[in-house]
Amino acid sequence: xxSVTQMEGPVTLSEEAFLTINCTYTATGYPSLFWYVQYxxxxxxxxxxxxxxxxxxxxxxxxATYRKETTSFHLEKGSVQVSDxxxxxxxxxxxxxxxxxxxxxxxxxxxxx
Amino acid sequence: xxxxxxxxxxxVTEMGQEVTLxxxxxxxxxxxxxxxxxxxxxxxxLIYFNNNVPIxxxxxxEDRFSAKMPNASFSTLKIQPSEPRDxxxxxxxxxxxxxxGLEQYFGPGTRLTVT
Numbered sequence: 001x002x003s004v005t006q007m008e009g010p011v012t013l014s015e016e017a018f019l020t021i022n023c024t025y026t027a028t029g030y031p032s033l034f035w036y037v038q039y040x041x042x043x044x045x046x047x048x049x050x051x052x053x054x055x056x057x058x059x060x061x062x063x064a065t066y067r068k069e070t071t072s073f074h075l076e077k078g079s080v081q082v083s084d085x086x087x088x089x090x091x092x093x094x095x096x097x098x099x100x101x102x103x104x105x106x107x108x109x110x111x112x113x
Numbered sequence: 114x115x116x117x118x119x120x121x122x123x124x125v126t127e128m129g130q131e132v133t134l135x136x137x138x139x140x141x142x143x144x145x146x147x148x149x150x151x152x153x154x155x156x157x158x159l160i161y162f163n164n165n166v167p168i169x170x171x172x173x174x175e176d177r178f179s180a181k182m183p184n185a186s187f188s189t190l191k192i193q194p195s196e197p198r199d200x201x202x203x204x205x206x207x208x209x210x211x212x213x214g215l216e217q218y219f220g221p222g223t224r225l226t227v228t
Contacts, residue, residue: 032214043117043204043219044156051214089156099144099211100169103156 002027006104021075023090031092033073117220131193138207148204
């Protein structure tokens with residue numbers, strides 16, 4: 001089955017710092033890749049996605065590039081804000097006849113003013 | 114637009130009682146997913162439906178758990194009898210279907226506490 005290895009948290013940064021959250025995966029077939037974000041007390045929401053190799057997903061200043069050769073999808077942001085404080089989940093979506101998301105354990109990010 | 118709607122938002126019950134969680138997916142979405150989130154195990158897929166038919170229930174922990182989707186706009190997850198280890202946040206999510214790159218939209222979750 002699929003699996004995700006995600007950078008262990010918690011990660012604590014100062015406002016305007018650079019963020020990287022590492023994610024590597026194993027998946028059957030040729031997965032689509034997603035980053036979801038969960039703000040306190042809320043459900044998950046899509047942050048960005050990439051559906052094929054070398055695609056770059058981006059949203060709200062966050063970026064991640066689909067690296068098929070290294071099976072990675074690292075999340076980056078050049079300058080974090082306090083409002084980015086949340087839990088971030090990496091998730092490949094396997095294909096074939098059974099489309100299921102496999103979530104990493106999540107990385108808690110806290111951004112201090 | 115209304116997103117995925119879940120009820121109740123919070124449920125506190127005693128061990129041995131039946132619990133029913135409810136979900137209304139986004140209109141027009143053909144796939145529905147039930148997840149459970151705990152600190153120990155993270156986010157786990159319990160079951161998912163496509164066009165109201167259960168496709169994969171391999172994540173359902175045991176026979177005490179059951180899920181139904183009687184129509185395209187409603188699903189339930191039932192736990193009978195409930196146990197303290199069932200305490201978790203249960204999320205429902207829906208998507209347009211089963212396809213590459215299709216996003217899942219999550220509801221706000223139901224926080225279940227079994228005492």
